[in-house]
Amino acid sequence: MAISLSWAGGEDPPPARLSPVSRGRISRDPLTLSPAIEAALWRGDAMGSPVTTTLSSGFATLDAQLPGGGWPCQSLTEVLQLQPTALEWRLCAPSMRALVAQGKQIVLVGPPKAPHLPGLLHLGLDEHQLVWIQADKPLERLWAIEQLIKANAVGMLLGWLPHARQEQIRRLQVCAQSCDGPVILFRPAAAEHEASAAPLRLQARFSLDWELCIHLLKRKGPPHEGELRLPSIPGGLEDILTPRLTCPSHLIAASHSRKLSHAVGSTSSGQASGRPAAAH
Numbered sequence: 001m002a003i004s005l006s007w008a009g010g011e012d013p014p015p016a017r018l019s020p021v022s023r024g025r026i027s028r029d030p031l032t033l034s035p036a037i038e039a040a041l042w043r044g045d046a047m048g049s050p051v052t053t054t055l056s057s058g059f060a061t062l063d064a065q066l067p068g069g070g071w072p073c074q075s076l077t078e079v080l081q082l083q084p085t086a087l088e089w090r091l092c093a094p095s096m097r098a099l100v101a102q103g104k105q106i107v108l109v110g111p112p113k114a115p116h117l118p119g120l121l122h123l124g125l126d127e128h129q130l131v132w133i134q135a136d137k138p139l140e141r142l143w144a145i146e147q148l149i150k151a152n153a154v155g156m157l158l159g160w161l162p163h164a165r166q167e168q169i170r171r172l173q174v175c176a177q178s179c180d181g182p183v184i185l186f187r188p189a190a191a192e193h194e195a196s197a198a199p200l201r202l203q204a205r206f207s208l209d210w211e212l213c214i215h216l217l218k219r220k221g222p223p224h225e226g227e228l229r230l231p232s233i234p235g236g237l238e239d240i241l242t243p244r245l246t247c248p249s250h251l252i253a254a255s256h257s258r259k260l261s262h263a264v265g266s267t268s269s270g271q272a273s274g275r276p277a278a279a280h
Contacts, residue, residue, distance in 0.1 A: 055156070055182050058094020059230045066200070067220045071095060071156075071182040076173045076198040080217070082189045084160060085113045087204055090232040091212055092184065093123040096156060100129045104155025104181075107131045107148055110141040111160055119234075138163050142172075149175045149183060157183045170197040192217060209247050210234070 054070035056063055063069045071077060081087060088111075096106050106129060108115065117127055131154075135141045138161070145159045149172065157179070161168075164187065176183045185198070192203060201218040210233045216224035233241065 053180075055095050056098070057091075058098070059228075061228050062214060062230060065216060065219075065224060065228060071184065072200055073180055073182055074177050075183070075200065076169070076176050077182060077184045078169075078191075078196060078198040078201040079184060079186050080189045080192055080201065080203045081186065082205065084162070084186060084188075085111055087206060087212055087232075088158065088186055089119070089123060090234060091204060091230075092156070092158065093125065095182070097124045099155035099181075100124075100126050102155070103129070105129050105131055105153075106156050106158070107133065107154045109133045109144050109148070109157070109159040110135045111158075122234075142168055145183075145185075146172060146175055149179045152179050152181075155181050157181060158186070159183070160186045162188050166195055166197070173197040173199075210237075 052068070052072055052074040054066070054068035054072050056070040057066065066072075079088070079091065099106060106125075108130065110133070115130065115132055120127065120130065133144050135144050141159060141161060142164070145157065145161075148154060148157055164185070169185075172183070172185075189203060196218070199218070199220055201216075203215045203217055205213045207213050207229065210231070212230040212232045214228040214230060215226070216228075
């Protein structure tokens with residue numbers, strides 16, 4: 001039933017009657033978005049390109065697989081490993097050097113072992129730009145990390161949280177959205193199967209040839225298959241390692257090959273003489 005409306009106090013004609021839209025007819029005109037909104041959108045089949053800034057990891061192979069091309073700022077990153085304080089410096093030293101060169105400070109919260117100053121100097125890190133906060137209790141570490149994130153006064157924040165719960169990680173992620181520097185948390189490898197609010201999670205381990213093997217467990221983009229191998233000789237060893245020692249796996253393979261050849265030769269000679277081969 002149509003209802004007529006009278007417009008009092010004016011001579012303008014009433015607005016035109018809107019025709020009803022038939023079912024199933026939806027306008028599909030392309031929507032024009034502003035550049036800022038376009039930059040914030042992410043399609044699930046493509047690598048994420050966050051609006052936040054990033055810091056290069058110093059490894060071109062790793063940067064190529066990280067959304068934005070480096071460690072994300074205004075966000076959490078989780079590094080999972082079997083043994084703490086084993087590879088953190090080799091993984092983060094290239095990006096830390098770049099920040100130290102800019103006069104920015106690196107803050108360490110709760111490392112299980114005291115930082116080794118000569119080793120850090122070999123990595124090119126100035127001790128005057130490093131701040132070590134010794135916090136042994138889990139709640140102390142969480143409190144210190146949260147306060148540093150809120151203060152937004154560091155170039156990079158590294159924290160060791162072996163016993164953090166899901167809601168605690170979520171709280172830190174919310175706080176990290178206002179922090180201009182990368183926030184990297186080191187956690188045990190067993191946390192791989194735990195839910196986490198950190199947008200970037202990776203698993204790191206060693207290989208025989210002084211390499212870091214990185215597997216991206218979670219990122220803003222398609223799943224990552226396989227492992228990335230990053231060349232990383234510890235500081236101070238590059239100048240003293242011989243070419244043979246730079247590839248220990250080749251030496252081990254050659255040693256196994258010689259033992260196998262010797263065992264096969266001993267077996268063949270024993271069979272030819274009719275005597276059992278000597279046990280090795």
